[in-house]
Structure formats: structure tokens, C-alpha cells
Amino acid sequence: MLVRMASNQQTRPGIGELAKDTARGRIGVVMGDVGGHVQMWPVGGGIEWDAMPDNVVAPTAREELSARLAIRNGNSRDGL
Template structure:
């Protein structure tokens, strides 16, 4: 039997907080909340686990490209 329940992105994967529209890396889950960090680094924020969804292909490409461009500006 297959489950129809969707699961969000796992720890270390990119995800989108549907409530705020912010894209980040899922860092962990603490106290019933998912902790996410901005793709370019920074302060983590808490999101409801049900609001953390997988990115569409275009969103993921855009996020990865932004990181790559930022790294090239500082010589990484």
C-alpha cells in the first residue's frame, strides 16, 4: 500500500516556507517547528513543518544560481 501523504524536504535540503514565501535550507526540527536558514547564510527562522514545501525546479535553480553568483563576487 502506498501512502498519499506528502513529505517536505529533509534536513540539508532546500525548501520554501509557504507562509512567508522565503526559501532556505532545512536545518532541523525542534519543538514542533522546522528551523530554516537563508540560502546565502544568516539567521535561522522557525516555520511550521506543514508549511515547508519542496521547491519547484525553477525556484531551486534560481536559489542555487544566486548562491553561485554571490560566491563568484567574493572570489570563492
């Protein structure tokens, strides 16, 4: 699900989708919008962080593949 923003802005990933926080250079999963910030959760687990909505974009195909591979590798180490 892509969230449509104002007509002069691009769409950004919706809740549950992978996204890139361009300010931090990190890939995470969009968890929600609170207080004008986008809450993101690290792909490999850890502490959520808040990102400015203008900095949250869809990852490139290469970034998404890398993130999905990291998730898969983590699952295989955990026996899932």
C-alpha cells in the same frame, strides 16, 4: 533525503536540502526540527527562522534553480 510524513501528508525536504516556507514565501535550507518547528537558514546567509512543518515543501524547479544561482553568484563575489 525526503522525510516521509503521515500517510495523508506529502513528503518534505530533509536536513540540508532546499525547501520553501509557503507561509513566508522564502526559500531556505532545512537545518533541523526543534520543538515542532522546522529550522531554516536563508540561502544567502543570515538569521535562521522557524517554519511550521505543514508549510515546508520542496521548491519548484524554477525556485530551486533561482536559489542555486543566488548561491553561486554569492560565492563568485566572495572569490569562492
